[in-house]
Amino acid sequence: MDLQIAHLRTLQAIARHGSFSRAAQALNLTQPAVSMQVRHLERALGLPLLERVGKRAFPTRAGQLLLTHADRALRDLEAGVERVQGLRGVVAGRVRLGTSASISIYLLPPALRRFRARYPETEIVIVTGNAAEITRAIVANTLDVGIVSLPVRERELAVTPFFRDELVAIAATEWAAPTWPATKWGAPTWPPTPPTRSSRPSGAGALLDNAGTAGAPTSSSTRSAAARQSRAAPRSRDRFTSSRRRWPKTVDAPTLAGYPLILFEAGATLRRVIDGWFHRAGVAPRSPMDLGNTEAIKKMVEAGLGLSVTSWFSVKSEVRSGTLTAMRLTPALERQIGLVRRRDKPNTPALDAFVAALEDLRRSLETRRRRAR
Numbered sequence: 001m002d003l004q005i006a007h008l009r010t011l012q013a014i015a016r017h018g019s020f021s022r023a024a025q026a027l028n029l030t031q032p033a034v035s036m037q038v039r040h041l042e043r044a045l046g047l048p049l050l051e052r053v054g055k056r057a058f059p060t061r062a063g064q065l066l067l068t069h070a071d072r073a074l075r076d077l078e079a080g081v082e083r084v085q086g087l088r089g090v091v092a093g094r095v096r097l098g099t100s101a102s103i104s105i106y107l108l109p110p111a112l113r114r115f116r117a118r119y120p121e122t123e124i125v126i127v128t129g130n131a132a133e134i135t136r137a138i139v140a141n142t143l144d145v146g147i148v149s150l151p152v153r154e155r156e157l158a159v160t161p162f163f164r165d166e167l168v169a170i171a172a173t174e175w176a177a178p179t180w181p182a183t184k185w186g187a188p189t190w191p192p193t194p195p196t197r198s199s200r201p202s203g204a205g206a207l208l209d210n211a212g213t214a215g216a217p218t219s220s221s222t223r224s225a226a227a228r229q230s231r232a233a234p235r236s237r238d239r240f241t242s243s244r245r246r247w248p249k250t251v252d253a254p255t256l257a258g259y260p261l262i263l264f265e266a267g268a269t270l271r272r273v274i275d276g277w278f279h280r281a282g283v284a285p286r287s288p289m290d291l292g293n294t295e296a297i298k299k300m301v302e303a304g305l306g307l308s309v310t311s312w313f314s315v316k317s318e319v320r321s322g323t324l325t326a327m328r329l330t331p332a333l334e335r336q337i338g339l340v341r342r343r344d345k346p347n348t349p350a351l352d353a354f355v356a357a358l359e360d361l362r363r364s365l366e367t368r369r370r371r372a373r
Contacts, residue, residue: 092121093350098134099147111361149269150338163337168326253281260306265292
């Protein structure tokens with residue numbers, strides 16, 4: 001029976017992505033070529049291997065049985081090829097990494113670039129998802145290694161601490177905020193009143209350094225100065241006002257909870273860490289927006305729609321460029337990132353080299369962390 005390896009890989013890709021078109025993109029093939037390879041397999045075996053439901057594709061019972069054995073056979077074949085390459089001093093093979101989108105965007109690219117430059121015969125497959133999805137895939141041996149938020153409870157996994165991620169509050173350094181009614185959020189006035197020389201923050205709601213709270217008493221001279229400043233300021237062409245804010249270096253949970261927040265979607269590991277920080281302070285965050293994408297959250301914050309809490313490494317470039325301001329949390333909030341693998345995972349030259357590259361990245365991150373303190 002003629003079962004070609006390429007056709008089995010195509011079947012794997014369709015099952016993994018649930019779609020002929022996505023599998024074609026992942027394999028750099030046309031969709032007709034993918035369909036033809038599946039038909040070849042089905043003719044050779046005499047049974048349908050995939051079932052189409054709308055735009056989705058699912059393995060049939062026969063497809064599941066074939067994939068179970070094909071996965072094992074292809075892994076053994078890859079391991080054999082890697083060991084043969086090792087005999088001639090070449091590190092080659094495929095490494096499948098699972099991690100979060102944030103880590104893949106903000107931490108991994110430099111390390112991956114160095115790794116590929118040193119080991120050009122290797123292939124790196126990166127799958128993004130939440131910690132639960134990644135750990136399940138590693139237990140199922142569909143991924144080789146993962147970088148995820150801890151704790152991890154699967155007994156099949158070996159966990160190595162990788163990085164302590166500091167979380168910070170972020171706000172737009174300079175933003176335009178809509179002139180909502182003061183009662184819109186049921187919170188302190190947003191935006192807060194502009195700072196004046198004679199006014200100082202008072203109460204838990206005074207998040208901004210050197211900014212008077214809404215409704216704070218002011219002297220007649222202060223009101224007159226504010227009126228002159230208002231008349232002198234150019235009027236905006238729309239319903240937005242813009243003002244430069246001076247944010248404090250630190251912020252606590254009660255203060256932060258008083259303002260509209262833009263947080264990660266409920267259920268995400270990072271969101272549970274953030275919610276726990278607020279809970280320990282005895283407050284609940286007001287969250288008018290829940291998003292699952294770090295870049296979207298940063299853009300919303302830059303637009304002046306609220307504040308957020310996120311990883312320092314994901315915002316440091318914006319903080320350095322001046323589009324965002326970061327404030328340390330009081331008490332400090334960190335999450336532990338870990339490197340996870342199956343305990344019984346056999347070593348291969350490519351996987352060993354990749355784990356060594358991740359260890360170099362870990363040392364680099366730790367060095368930067370110490371210098372930043």
